[in-house]
Amino acid sequence: MTLIADLPPPRPAPTLPDYINTDEKLRDAAQKMEATFLAEMLKSAGVGTPRETFGGGAGEEHFASFLREAQAEEMVKAGGIGLAEALFEAMKARNFA
Numbered sequence: 001m002t003l004i005a006d007l008p009p010p011r012p013a014p015t016l017p018d019y020i021n022t023d024e025k026l027r028d029a030a031q032k033m034e035a036t037f038l039a040e041m042l043k044s045a046g047v048g049t050p051r052e053t054f055g056g057g058a059g060e061e062h063f064a065s066f067l068r069e070a071q072a073e074e075m076v077k078a079g080g081i082g083l084a085e086a087l088f089e090a091m092k093a094r095n096f097a
Contacts, residue, residue: 030087038072
């Protein structure tokens with residue numbers, strides 16, 4: 001029979017690692033998430049979809065993927081759609097709560 005006195009003490013609440021406690025790291029993570037989101041939106045919109053111009057194939061699909069990612073990153077650098085800022089503010093609030 002296990003007595004309550006034999007149980008280990010409760011663990012402290014988890015905290016974010018120290019390297020995430022800076023605004024720069026949070027903003028970078030938020031921008032990467034916005035770029036990933038935009039790349040998926042571009043993919044759904046058909047941007048970079050092979051059109052038989054180069055004959056298709058796996059290489060063309062990989063290139064199209066890289067193209068969408070690069071376009072999404074440039075969109076974020078140009079201001080994006082505001083998702084990165086909203087994510088940044090939410091992560092910052094959670095980090096300091």
